[in-house]
Amino acid sequence: MSADGSLQISTLGNAENPYVYRPHYRPTFTDTWITMNPIEADRGADPDGHLAYLRLASQLPELGAVKERTYRALLGAGGSGVDVGCGLGVAVQELTACGMAPVGVESSRVALAQAQLAYPDGDFRHGTPADLPLESGTMEWYRAEHIYLQLSDTGAALAEAGRVLEPGGRLVLADPDIESALLSVSPERLARDIFTAFADWHRSGYIGRHAAELLRNTGFTDIRVDTVPVTFTDPAAAWPAALTMALAAARSQGALNDRQEAALRHELHERSRRGTFLLIMPFLITTARRA
Numbered sequence: 001m002s003a004d005g006s007l008q009i010s011t012l013g014n015a016e017n018p019y020v021y022r023p024h025y026r027p028t029f030t031d032t033w034i035t036m037n038p039i040e041a042d043r044g045a046d047p048d049g050h051l052a053y054l055r056l057a058s059q060l061p062e063l064g065a066v067k068e069r070t071y072r073a074l075l076g077a078g079g080s081g082v083d084v085g086c087g088l089g090v091a092v093q094e095l096t097a098c099g100m101a102p103v104g105v106e107s108s109r110v111a112l113a114q115a116q117l118a119y120p121d122g123d124f125r126h127g128t129p130a131d132l133p134l135e136s137g138t139m140e141w142y143r144a145e146h147i148y149l150q151l152s153d154t155g156a157a158l159a160e161a162g163r164v165l166e167p168g169g170r171l172v173l174a175d176p177d178i179e180s181a182l183l184s185v186s187p188e189r190l191a192r193d194i195f196t197a198f199a200d201w202h203r204s205g206y207i208g209r210h211a212a213e214l215l216r217n218t219g220f221t222d223i224r225v226d227t228v229p230v231t232f233t234d235p236a237a238a239w240p241a242a243l244t245m246a247l248a249a250a251r252s253q254g255a256l257n258d259r260q261e262a263a264l265r266h267e268l269h270e271r272s273r274r275g276t277f278l279l280i281m282p283f284l285i286t287t288a289r290r291a
């Protein structure tokens with residue numbers, strides 16, 4: 001811990017581009033939006049912030065169970081497949097180690113360059129979920145983790161998934177159901193308002209609940225929905241993964257004022273000190289098969 005209270009998390013980032021958690025840093029709505037937005041990151045708005053966010057998404061131990069659940073859904077699906085929104089390429093590398101032959105597709109060129117650097121043997125391509133650089137009917141599986149909630153047109157992305165998958169090909173989607181998050185704080189209603197605002201702030205913040213219906217309407221079969229709760233008892237992981245952005249989103253929508261935020265931060269700080277901090281974010285995992 002440095003003098004200003006910031007904490008460098010050794011498992012995230014590296015010497016040149018460390019991830020730094022600043023407990024007193026209050027990002028504006030614009031900071032948050034840019035960090036999560038691959039197009040703005042490519043325009044040079046905040047590439048380091050974007051990469052730090054992607055590093056977090058791919059390396060936090062708390063999210064390991066989600067990744068594992070999606071890998072298990074694909075076991076036996078065959079070799080060739082696509083990881084859509086592959087970020088820094090971690091899943092591409094891990095699925096390759098499982099004997100599969102993934103193509104990683106990413107819309108951010110900044111992220112793509114990092115993935116290529118980290119895994120020179122990986123097959124990484126530039127593309128978007130609605131426009132994949134793949135031939136029709138050539139993929140045996142399709143995976144998208146933490147992607148669909150960011151898309152404005154989830155129907156177009158699913159139609160594209162149906163195009164690239166071969167008949168019988170397997171699909172797995174994983175997205176948090178943000179509004180259902182559990183944060184131990186009082187009053188409980190404030191936590192609910194914050195996570196409702198955070199879900200609303202995403203382009204498709206409720207996609208996990210609607211994916212089954214959308215898949216059915218797109219012609220997929222064998223649709224199943226499963227839940228993986230992601231439990232954060234370590235505030236140093238929860239703040240950069242969810243809380244910082246949730247509070248910024250809530251403020252931007254008028255769901256949190258200065259007084260409420262100060263009281264909330266104080267309570268969370270006290271809970272952290274006492275070891276009673278708790279945030280649970282449920283992830284919905286939807287699997288299906290192309291008819």
Ligand SMILES: C[S@@+](CC[C@H](N)C(=O)[O-])C[C@H]1O[C@@H](n2cnc3c(N)ncnc32)[C@H](O)[C@@H]1O
Pocket residue numbers: 036037038054057058084085086087088090106107108111128129144145146147150151152
């Ligand atoms: C939370 S990361 C997940 C990355 C990776 N799947 C993982 O789990 O590590 C979100 C990804 O979605 C991409 N993304 C965000 N908004 C997008 C959009 N509107 N269109 C296409 N991709 C987007 C980002 O570039 C980023 O790679």
